[in-house]
Amino acid sequence: MEKSYVVGVDVGGQTTKIGVVDKKGKILSQTVIRSDIFGSDETKYLQALADAINNVIAEAGKAGQIRGVGVGAPNGNYYQGTVYNAPNLAWAVGKTVEFAKILSGNLGGIPVSLTNDANAAAIGEMTYGAAKGMKNFIMITLGTGVGSGIIVDGKLVYGHDGFAGELGHTTAIRGGRQCNCGLKGCLETYCSAIGVARTAKEWLETRSEPSLLRNIENVSSKDVYDAAKMGDKLALDIFDYTGTILGQSFANFVAFSAPEAIVLFGGLARSKEFLTEPILKAMNDNLLPAWKNKVKLIYSSLKESDAAILGASALAWEL
Amino acid sequence: MEKSYVVGVDVGGQTTKIGVVDKKGKILSQTVIRSDIFGSDETKYLQALADAINNVIAEAGKAGQIRGVGVGAPNGNYYQGTVYNAPNLAWAVGKTVEFAKILSGNLGGIPVSLTNDANAAAIGEMTYGAAKGMKNFIMITLGTGVGSGIIVDGKLVYGHDGFAGELGHTTAIRGGRQCNCGLKGCLETYCSAIGVARTAKEWLETRSEPSLLRNIENVSSKDVYDAAKMGDKLALDIFDYTGTILGQSFANFVAFSAPEAIVLFGGLARSKEFLTEPILKAMNDNLLPAWKNKVKLIYSSLKESDAAILGASALAWEL
Numbered sequence: 146m147e148k149s150y151v152v153g154v155d156v157g158g159q160t161t162k163i164g165v166v167d168k169k170g171k172i173l174s175q176t177v178i179r180s181d182i183f184g185s186d187e188t189k190y191l192q193a194l195a196d197a198i199n200n201v202i203a204e205a206g207k208a209g210q211i212r213g214v215g216v217g218a219p220n221g222n223y224y225q226g227t228v229y230n231a232p233n234l235a236w237a238v239g240k241t242v243e244f245a246k247i248l249s250g251n252l253g254g255i256p257v258s259l260t261n262d263a264n265a266a267a268i269g270e271m272t273y274g275a276a277k278g279m280k281n282f283i284m285i286t287l288g289t290g291v292g293s294g295i296i297v298d299g300k301l302v303y304g305h306d307g308f309a310g311e312l313g314h315t316t317a318i319r320g321g322r323q324c325n326c327g328l329k330g331c332l333e334t335y336c337s338a339i340g341v342a343r344t345a346k347e348w349l350e351t352r353s354e355p356s357l358l359r360n361i362e363n364v365s366s367k368d369v370y371d372a373a374k375m376g377d378k379l380a381l382d383i384f385d386y387t388g389t390i391l392g393q394s395f396a397n398f399v400a401f402s403a404p405e406a407i408v409l410f411g412g413l414a415r416s417k418e419f420l421t422e423p424i425l426k427a428m429n430d431n432l433l434p435a436w437k438n439k440v441k442l443i444y445s446s447l448k449e450s451d452a453a454i455l456g457a458s459a460l461a462w463e464l
Numbered sequence: 465m466e467k468s469y470v471v472g473v474d475v476g477g478q479t480t481k482i483g484v485v486d487k488k489g490k491i492l493s494q495t496v497i498r499s500d501i502f503g504s505d506e507t508k509y510l511q512a513l514a515d516a517i518n519n520v521i522a523e524a525g526k527a528g529q530i531r532g533v534g535v536g537a538p539n540g541n542y543y544q545g546t547v548y549n550a551p552n553l554a555w556a557v558g559k560t561v562e563f564a565k566i567l568s569g570n571l572g573g574i575p576v577s578l579t580n581d582a583n584a585a586a587i588g589e590m591t592y593g594a595a596k597g598m599k600n601f602i603m604i605t606l607g608t609g610v611g612s613g614i615i616v617d618g619k620l621v622y623g624h625d626g627f628a629g630e631l632g633h634t635t636a637i638r639g640g641r642q643c644n645c646g647l648k649g650c651l652e653t654y655c656s657a658i659g660v661a662r663t664a665k666e667w668l669e670t671r672s673e674p675s676l677l678r679n680i681e682n683v684s685s686k687d688v689y690d691a692a693k694m695g696d697k698l699a700l701d702i703f704d705y706t707g708t709i710l711g712q713s714f715a716n717f718v719a720f721s722a723p724e725a726i727v728l729f730g731g732l733a734r735s736k737e738f739l740t741e742p743i744l745k746a747m748n749d750n751l752l753p754a755w756k757n758k759v760k761l762i763y764s765s766l767k768e769s770d771a772a773i774l775g776a777s778a779l780a781w782e783l
Contacts, residue, residue, distance in 0.1 A: 309721050315720070
């Protein structure tokens with residue numbers, strides 16, 4: 146029987162989403178399990194995951210027709226099929242979990258391919274989304290952190306060790322904000338959801354103008370968005386600042402791989418009405434003449450609730 | 465007859481170097497023509513070049529055995545085979561020269577492949593040099609300017625438009641020195657031979673300590689090297705500063721493509737005794753834990769006089 150279906154698995158800190166996907170990117174059946182109730186026991190988690198995958202395959206009526214399972218996971222390494230010391234997954238803290246090998250074993254040998262979540266998003270966007278048909282683009286995920294997946298000549302860039310594409314940890318501001326990774330001034334400390342909230346908190350202290358944000362206790366990026374929607378000047382300035390830093394960084398990324406487009410995805414990308422203009426201005430101000438006003442800035446076209454499963458599933462087509 | 469030989473052509477502002485190369489990277493015969501005596505007439509230059517190529521093939525006794533001609537040229541575009549507005553080539557200023565097409569015609573149809581000089585150097589290093597066998601590395605040429613060629617998964621990164629790998633024009637210092645390209649703070653304004661001379665001139669004005677460099681009229685990077693050799697503190701500080709900026713930039717490049725090594729080439733790379741330590745320190749200080757102390761810094765192993773021809777010739781093996 147032809148194996149014309151794949152399974153996508155998106156491993157998050159709280160939940161793991163699982164779906165059976167066809168060649169057109171239609172999700173035939175899906176389910177969710179908890180990621181956070183297994184303590185440090187990766188064996189139990191991976192057994193529960195295999196059970197859920199088998200159920201969802203049965204539900205779709207596609208037993209025996211699964212080409213492979215694609216997994217997007219924090220700190221996932223494509224070459225090794227491992228999850229390496231992921232701070233938000235209790236069963237992968239301080240150790241290397243042989244995720245693909247164990248899961249494949251639990252599934253009776255169905256091949257499993259694994260990469261990190263931003264790489265999975267990039268492959269998903271190329272296979273089913275806004276970057277369909279593009280051979281060279283850079284996916285930037287603006288979520289709690291800033292992730293990236295780089296496509297060169299139609300293929301994801303994994304690099305020598307499988308960890309390529311950590312653009313959230315390139316230096317945006319030399320000697321700038323302390324990052325969780327141990328470095329300073331990383332792009333992610335300014336341009337993630339948390340980065341935007343940090344800017345808001347800093348500016349509320351150092352600036353004196355009135356702002357709707359002054360009434361909110363623990364300002365989030367969503368609060369900044371809501372305030373910007375109401376025309377709040379401070380909130381608008383925060384997006385301007387965030388977009389400018391993104392655009393400056395994007396210009397350096399373009400000088401690296403000369404992509405056709407930068408594709409944005411993730412919670413913060415929903416603020417595109419406030420981000421697009423400053424990003425494009427700063428990017429074009431910092432590009433060589435050959436690229437000025439030529440590199441597209443586009444936003445993911447995948448339904449956000451499906452994107453994680455689709456992205457991970459797309460990896461399995463290469464199996 | 466098997467076509468087991470290639471021709472390498474290195475187009476420079478003053479001269480063009482030409483050589484016939486075998487599979488092992490041995491140059492069988494070579495010659496040089498002037499690049500700068502044809503005014504704006506690219507037709508005459510390309511005819512003179514074809515004549516010289518035919519001569520050098522005849523001299524090596526390999527007529528009919530040439531697989532192709534590889535060309536490294538400033539602003540060379542691999543996809544289009546063109547040289548696009550090269551300021552240092554009078555016959556390519558303000559226009560696009562159909563270099564590969566015309567040259568191939570002049571050579572009776574021998575295929576011609578063309579890219580920029582730094583890309584050619586990267587392919588040469590992978591084919592014959594220090595990066596032999598490496599699938600992922602970044603070549604940085606430290607000459608009058610700073611060029612780069614990026615190898616991902618054994619292939620050169622050309623990007624969407626053929627202009628990828630302009631790392632000399634990534635921002636090293638935001639709002640920094642004016643670059644010839646129109647941007648500010650480009651890596652090349654600090655870390656090329658000209659950049660080192662600029663640093664020397666700036667520091668001689670703004671600092672008051674004694675230095676051997678104070679006796680020299682128009683300080684060059686070679687003067688800085690000679691002074692550093694004699695233990696001159698200011699000259700040593702200049703290399704420390706230059707190496708630190710290189711290392712900081714390299715850390716960002718590593719976050720992009722996770723290379724096995726950064727390979728340095730070019731006139732300024734001869735100052736490796738003063739550059740290696742600050743580069744490695746700054747690079748490792750700015751790398752994520754997964755890469756710290758793991759990315760190699762190596763220097764080209766090709767004889768400098770041969771490297772340009774070999775680099776360009778290597779391109780022709782892909783034809």
